Amino acid sequence: MTGSNEAEREALHAEILAFVHAHRDGLRDDDALGALLEKVADFQERAIPSYARLARRRRERGDARLPAAVPTDVFRYTRLAVHPPEDDRRIFRTSGTTHGERGKHHLRDLSLYDRGALIQGERFLFPDFADGKKLRGVILAPSPDEVPDSSLSYMLGLFAEHFLSEPEFLLRDGNLDHERLRTLLHERDNGPVALLGTSFAFVFAEEALGSARFQLPKGSRIMQTGGFKGRSRSYDPPTMRRMLSSRYGIDEHAIIAEYGMTELSSQFYEGELRALLLGAAFEDVPSAEARVLIPPPWVRAFPVHPETLERVPDGELGILRIDDLTNLDTIACIQTSDLAQATTEGIVLRGRAEGAVPRGCSIAIEEILGDVE
Amino acid sequence: MSLRLVDSVADRLARALACERPLDRLGGARRAELLAAAIPRFESRARESIAELEASSGLKKANLLRGLSDALESMSLERFIEILERAERSAPPGTRPSPLGLHLSILPSNVFTAPLRALILPLLFGNPVIAKASSRGDRLAHLFADALTETFAEAEPALRDALFVLTFSSQERDLLERLLVQAKSVAAYGTDQTVRAIRELLPAQTRYQAHGSGLGLALMDGPADEATLARFAEDIIAFDQRGCLSPHALFTLGDARQAAEALERALSAASFRRPRGALPLELASAQLQWRAVGEARGELIEGHDFAITIEPAGPPRISPGYRNIAIIPLESKTEFLRIAASFGQRLKALGIESEECASLIDELPLLVSPRISRFGEMQRPAIDEPWEGLAPHEGFVLYRAAW
CATH class of the missing domain: 3.40.309.10 (Aldehyde Dehydrogenase; Chain A, domain 2)
Known part of the structure; x- marks a missing residue:
């Protein structure tokens, strides 16, 4: 990066940090967010040649109202970072494939990531544990030491450090320590538990725990994240919540999903736990079974039509675009393959767009490439 | 599951099974004649139903018409006879090819003409067929079944139930299992995951052709x-x-x-x-x-x-x-x-x-x-060509001692 770029980057960093801090209470100012996103995208377009090529083509096609969003597949094949490789402080990678490439998120600086993740974590997972109080932590995921390129493990490591007492990561070398899990969950006298993990680890636990049932102390909570892509079994969210509620003996409102992606620096959460703990009302639910994921105020998220890239009206199905202000050193505007509907509070996920392949002997890309995520 | 659908499946299974012997006795040459006679009738229906096929397949009319004529190009009496003769020539000494019995076909829906091959070949070798179609692309299979049923009804009424196409969701697992246990042979088109799942449901003795992703x-x-x-x-x-x-x-x-x-x-x-x-x-x-x-x-x-x-x-x-x-x-x-x-x-x-x-x-x-072909011919396989390395009769016949 040149000296002038460096100065511009530092100025933007300060501006973003100030924006995140100013909106830590969850209140949104989408006009200010839009203006700052424009500045960040412009900076990134000047610094990242492949983003510049993509943005130029989008403008040539007349699509210039918003900064160009980069589809996530591009992260698998092209380096997307404003800084040179030697300045990478951390690289988060998407799950692997045997034949294809893994998406990479090159981070030069984790300060924006950390700030955003902790604000969101405190707001949606630990709103009742502010001021340095800590909650017992049981984590069904590998530790950040075991998988330093997993953004999820990194975030859980942050939570372990800031919100949890005696946290234990129970997924090691791909195996769940279910005996330890039983022991920890039976320790009722030690107070409520935060049970955090990937959706598939919870499914592992379901199988490993057999007929065991638990009654977690009042104030306990569960956060699950990630889908079932490439897995042999999958559960829809309401089924998963019912299963967890029955297994661990806690209210379904205390079971929430987190949504994040390797290519992003920010996370979305369901608001039910916060509402339960603080007595707030969440009425923006399109159906009894669907839950809304709430983005932080420094993120703009909306579904678009996959051909026109136009925003679809609220309630209609489109593919989710996410503009994340805290992705300063990579790409702020990301186009996912997740199907979603917008609501006034946030978005409702409706699965992944790759899933539907017409029946027949035709190509099923994930199968052909031997996805082993 | 709809009780009417269950009753309908049970009834259809019984009627298809009753066709096993008469279809075998009819002989290959006569079956080839009847199948060939059904083709123009089917083609005419398909052309009349082009709007429905557009909706069902998602293809535009010009592409549909081209796909239809390409697929039917090789579906002639001569080719059907050639397929039968090749099966005879492949018979080990002292044996002749015989039908296996009821065939279940889990039809493809990605290519709208692909069900034709999946329906015609088992019938040509004397196996009654029940086919499961997907609601995303079942129109052509139904049109062919109607044309063939009418042809059979006019010429060989005892065989009017030799082919039946059912459309139901993959979620109706019980219904699929009812069909799978009765079939002597099964062919399934789908993703690798789908064809693996079907294999797991099959009785050990059932012949199975799995056409997975490719x-x-x-x-x-x-x-x-x-x-x-x-x-x-x-x-x-x-x-x-x-x-x-x-x-x-x-x-x-x-x-x-x-x-x-x-x-x-x-x-x-x-x-x-x-x-x-x-x-x-x-x-x-x-x-x-x-x-x-x-x-x-x-x-x-x-x-x-x-x-x-x-x-x-x-x-x-x-x-x-x-x-x-x-x-x-x-x-x-x-x-x-x-x-x-x-x-x-x-x-x-x-x-x-x-x-x-x-x-x-x-x-x-x-x-x-792989099927090797010149440019321009990649998507025009003839019905008498091998498919995935298998000759047209493979999976549909059993070589029995010729008494």
Whole structure:
């Protein structure tokens, strides 16, 4: 990066940090967010040649109202970072494939990531544990030491450090320590538990725990994240919540999903736990079974039509675009393959767009490439 | 599960099973005659139902009509007789081919004409057929079943129940299991996951043909001339590149950019004559992801309803179909063989442009047996051709001692 770029980057960093801090209470100012996103995208377009090529083509096609969003597949094949490789402080990678490439998120600086993740974590997972109080932590995921390129493990490591007492990561070398899990969950006298993990680890636990049932102390909570892509079994969210509620003996409102992606620096959460703990009302639910994921105020998220890239009206199905202000050193505007509907509070996920392949002997890309995520 | 559907399935199973003996006794030549007689009737119905087929298949009319005429081209009495004779010639000494009995076909829906082969071949060898169609593409199968049932009803009334097409959801597992336990042979088209799941439900003695996921590749060793790439464009636009014989990448030993530019001209012309059908949301999303990598690399050529990317050398980045094709430069044919072999049995078609390329097939590993064809012929398999390395009669006959 040149000296002038460096100065511009530092100025933007300060501006973003100030924006995140100013909106830590969850209140949104989408006009200010839009203006700052424009500045960040412009900076990134000047610094990242492949983003510049993509943005130029989008403008040539007349699509210039918003900064160009980069589809996530591009992260698998092209380096997307404003800084040179030697300045990478951390690289988060998407799950692997045997034949294809893994998406990479090159981070030069984790300060924006950390700030955003902790604000969101405190707001949606630990709103009742502010001021340095800590909650017992049981984590069904590998530790950040075991998988330093997993953004999820990194975030859980942050939570372990800031919100949890005696946290234990129970997924090691791909195996769940279910005996330890039983022991920890039976320790009722030690107070409520935060049970955090990937959706598939919870499914592992379901199988490993057999007929065991638990009654977690009042104030306990569960956060699950990630889908079932490439897995042999999958559960829809309401089924998963019912299963967890029955297994661990806690209210379904205390079971929430987190949504994040390797290519992003920010996370979305369901608001039910916060509402339960603080007595707030969440009425923006399109159906009894669907839950809304709430983005932080420094993120703009909306579904678009996959051909026109136009925003679809609220309630209609489109593919989710996410503009994340805290992705300063990579790409702020990301186009996912997740199907979603917008609501006034946030978005409702409706699965992944790759899933539907017409029946027949035709190509099923994930199968052909031997996805082993 | 609907009780009416359960009753209907039970009734149909009983009626189809009752056709086993009369269909066998009819003899191959007569079955071939009746099947051949049903083809014009079916074709006429299909042409009358073109609007419904458009809705059901998602293809545009011009592409539908071309796909229909290509598929029916080889469906003649002579070809049917030739298939039967080849089965006779393949019989071990002292045996003759006999039907296995009730055949269950889990039909494909990605290529709207693909059910024809799946229905005709088992019937030709004397096996009554119950077919499960998907609601996403069942119209053609029903039209053929109606045409054949009418033909049988007029000529051989005892056989009017020899073919029945059922449309029900894959979620109706109990219904599918009822059919699977009664069938003597089963053929399933679907993703690898689907065909594996069906295998697990089958009784041990049932013959099973699993047609899992697959794709086509193409190899060009000559110059990128307009005529060659015009023929290749036909392979891409047929069935909107949704079949397992559809090419997803063209490997070239020549100039990749020159090939891409010539292919762009060919696809523009071909797409004008036979435009692409509507793009489902899921596929549009996959297309956006796939094209964006080319955009970011500066190697994307987009037309009205197609796109070409020029990829770096190496294994292909598989396109989502729907007229998206990768062109990949090659250093040598050996490199191509390595890449082709890496797809294993999933490589179902190989398009070539020279005799020298055709000889490459001999160098592929034994289990990799794609259909080899010239450009322009990749998606026009004749009914008497082998399919996935199997002769047309395989899976439908049992060789019994000839008394």
